[in-house]
Amino acid sequence: MNFEQIKKHLQNMGASGLAVPLLLLCILAMMVVPLAPFVLDMMFTINITLSIVVLMAVIYAMRPLDFNSFPSVLLFATLLRLSLNVASTRVVLLHGHDGPGAAGRVIEAFGEFVIGGNFAVGVVVFAILTIVNFMVVTKGAERVSEVSARFMLDSLPGRQMAIDADLNAGILTREQAVTKREEVRSEADFYGSMDGASKFVRGDAIAGILILFINIIGGMVIGPVMHDMPFSEALRTYTLLSIGDGLVAQVPALLLSTSVAVLVTRVADPGEMAKQIGAQLFNHTKVLYVTAGVLGLVGLVPGMPNFSFLTLAAVCAAAAWWMSKRARDQATTQSSALDQAALAAPKPAELSWDDVGQNDVLGLEVGYRLIPLVDTRQGGELMSRIKGIRKKLTHELGFLVPPVHIRDNLQLAPGAYRLLLNGVPVAESSVHPEREMALNPGRVFGKVEGIATKDPAFGLDAIWIEKGSREHAQSMGYTVVDCPNVIATHLSHVIKQHASELLGHDEAQALLDQLAKQTPKLVEDLVPKALSLSVFVKVLQNLLSERVPIRNLRVIAEALAESAGRTQDPAQLSGLVRVALGRQIVQDINGMDPELPVMTLAGQLEQVLQDSLKSGGAAIEPGLAERIHKSLSDQTRQLETSGQPAVLLVPPGLRPLLARFTRQTIPGLHVLAFDEVPESKQLKMIGAIS
Incomplete structure (x- = not known):
């Protein structure tokens, strides 16, 4: 590559493409290039600021994948801190004999203000920070990262199978399935990277301990030997500088270790951490009332700090009273709104022929425990799943699948549902809305705890498991689906079984109208000249009853137009149409x-x-x-x-x-x-x- 090509390549990269490589080179250069104390102060301040920014970004991230660049950020922050340790070590050992301010104001401040200029106190504080960082936060975050990565990789095949099942059932479009697969892959890569990135934090903590002792030992040798300092003064000066340098590095290290622990312990529930903790920790006013009672009892014990305990008891009781009052006010407001709506409701009209309703073509009746699944205001997903199924089956079968009318039925068991065709029940089953179904695809590697059952659509062996056992079941080879998916798949299977009963004269005429836009002469010669609409409908119903889609309507119409002169028998015409559709039929069987x-x-x-x-x-x-x-x-x-x-x-x-x-x-x-x-x-x- 010549100079012009290199220049063109750099121009294409632009400023954003050069920022990261230049930053990395600058960080590595600090290990070998001497830095002035003023520059060290700026870099230490930047390091602390970066750690705080990373911690805040982790706390306010909605979910772990929103900060999927965290492993790379952690690597850069660790390299920056180690580079500053090397640079500050050089300054401390070269100019430490000049006094505490020789290594910059930041190190001097941590050595004098934080530990009061007492190197014994400094050693204790540094030891405590190191133990907290290394033994508690870092070890815990490393273990959580390792377990999360292992379970994520074990559950990867099961999650991919679940996405494929949703795609085949029509719950997901192809684009949504691609997005979900990419999300699953990114999540696996992220937790795998976090497992390795946690080792950076552990190594950094060990390096901080070693650098502290190296600085102290080096100072006790360099001070008396090279600068004729008394041993006690050299011990005090270099120890204070080394501890100040170590504390400057340990504080950002502790912040980053905390960031790692916070990120890997977050669940996949989107939402701000502060809102999640507040909503779950103070979900019931009983928690605060009981806490206030315990604090009040402790505050009444003689010899205890009564003022502190009684004050906090009063605060907890006041907060519980305020939360209870707010809940009552909200309930009163909702009740008033319902009363006003009832008063504003129109008076019942006289009966008419409009009140004689027709049975719905497709119906779904649910027990009262399944109502939240169909209520979008309560986060129910069943309506959107059914819409996806109708879209997929309409494309597969070749005609518009009618809407599914959903209503509650108090005569059913709480977790039961019933599928109806023209008002007549054709299938029913029951589900556990608080659990998920683990399907046995034929080969699993263990057992999971739950309620044994059968898949209502295909009769496969299945187990109703707790929602928290989803990843464990997927790692065992089970395909896990939720309740809306179970009901939607059953509905899809019933629609396919009874597709011929869903097609009537109106649907057949609509198909002919659509075909007439492309081949008007063919439709004009076919119905009603060659065949009546009733015979045409019967032929289409015969094909659907034999699981032959009618999406290739032009071929069907041409075959009927050619054969109508020989026979008007729907059964014989259906056989002749099947011959014309032979390639499609065989293609659907073995591809x-x-x-x-x-x-x-x-x-x-x-x-x-x-x-x-x-x-x-x-x-x-x-x-x-x-x-x-x-x-x-x-x-x-x-x-x-x-x-x-x-x-x-x-x-x-x-x-x-x-x-x-x-x-x-x-x-x-x-x-x-x-x-x-x-x-x-x-x-x-x-x-x-x-």
Whole structure:
């Protein structure tokens, strides 16, 4: 790289890009460049100021990740303090014989004012500060950082799986999932960095102790030998200077150690620390009343400092009375507002035909303990989760999923909920709103304490755990979801199961209107010229009942337009449309895999079923049906366990019969006709049903 390239590179970096490297070079230069006492005073003052700024930034940070540059800041502050120790050591040993002011006003002030010019007191004060910093704050912060980093890394796979589950359930958009994954990765990096950064603080504390003893020993040697000072005077002078220098370094070190401890002990709840502590420490007036009573009793004991204890008891009692009065005033204000609203409410009108309501297409009824989950004023998240599910399923299924009307039902158990379709219950379950569900994905590395249960959507083994055990369960391999997620996933599963019942004439007409904006001639020739709207609706419902999305509406309309002249039977038209949608159907089953593993019917069984259809039979003989069902169920279970899709490939005439036969009892089985598999797919025969 020539000079012009270097110049251009520096211009691109700009002032902000050069600030950090230059600062680091200046800090390292202080170790080798002699500094005047005035410069030392300025740098010591800057060091103390920086420590205070860092401590205030940590206290007012809403959450630990808001100060994710803290490990780097801690490294720079530690290097600055060590550089100042080296620079001050040079000045103390070179000019200490000139008196206490030879190393600058800051060191002199700490040596004279803080410890009163008594080196014995200075040694004791320095020892106490060092013990507090090294043995209490630094050791505790180091242990918390280590444990936090370990648990964060152990829970990382489970948290990633939870994000994927929320994305698949429609609770999160793709952009939100990317943001959450980045946040999880940043949090893991942050706690890992904090685990290493806490070692800087520990090493700095040890270095401060060693530098103090080195300065004292060096001064007792240099003073008498090089400057002909009496040993007692050299001991006093250099000890005072060394202790002053050590205290100047220990005070910022203690502030930074406290900053580390505060940051790593904060929970992930956003909010200012002062407000959190105030709200949680004085949450109940009983706390202050009991405290006032204890202080009052101690203050009445003869020989105790009665004035101090009785004064603080009065202060606590007054604060408790004020908090109780404020709570009563707020309750009175809310009650008055409710009374005024009740008076202002309109009088009930006479009954009319408008009062004869229709059943909601989709409904959710909840017990009274689940009301906070659906009340946005109380922080309920279920409404937003349901909105995300509707958006995702609308895109997947190909039509607008109707709104979900939520209401409370006092006849239900407190933690129960019920899902309704056209006013009729189709599913119900119960949850524990104060707990979270830990799902067993099939492979876990231990057990967690909780209430055993089943996932209401898919029947997986699960445990209701305490919210504080979330990270522990995730580290064991469980997928942990909260109550709104459990209910939303169950709702999503029910909507998919009953998608055909959600599509009616109005929805079908809306789909045709949307398609007419792109292909008006196709829609004009299809409905009502070639097909009636009722037949079109029935075909779409048949596809949805067989788990075939109708999002590719143009292909469906073209296939119907071509086949309407041959038949008007919805069942036959549905089979012809499935052939046109073959690529989409197979794609949804096994994606881009070039091979499609399939099962077939044994020749004898296929002939029996064909003969039954020719003779007008619409069902399978009971004994034969039971044996076929058992064989298909066993094969499907084995394939699902191995991670392969279960596909039964049959002749076109048998497909509707076998699809109806297995739709409800073997939901994991896909029944395809020979002509529905695109030519680009290679078939892999894995067995025959006999």
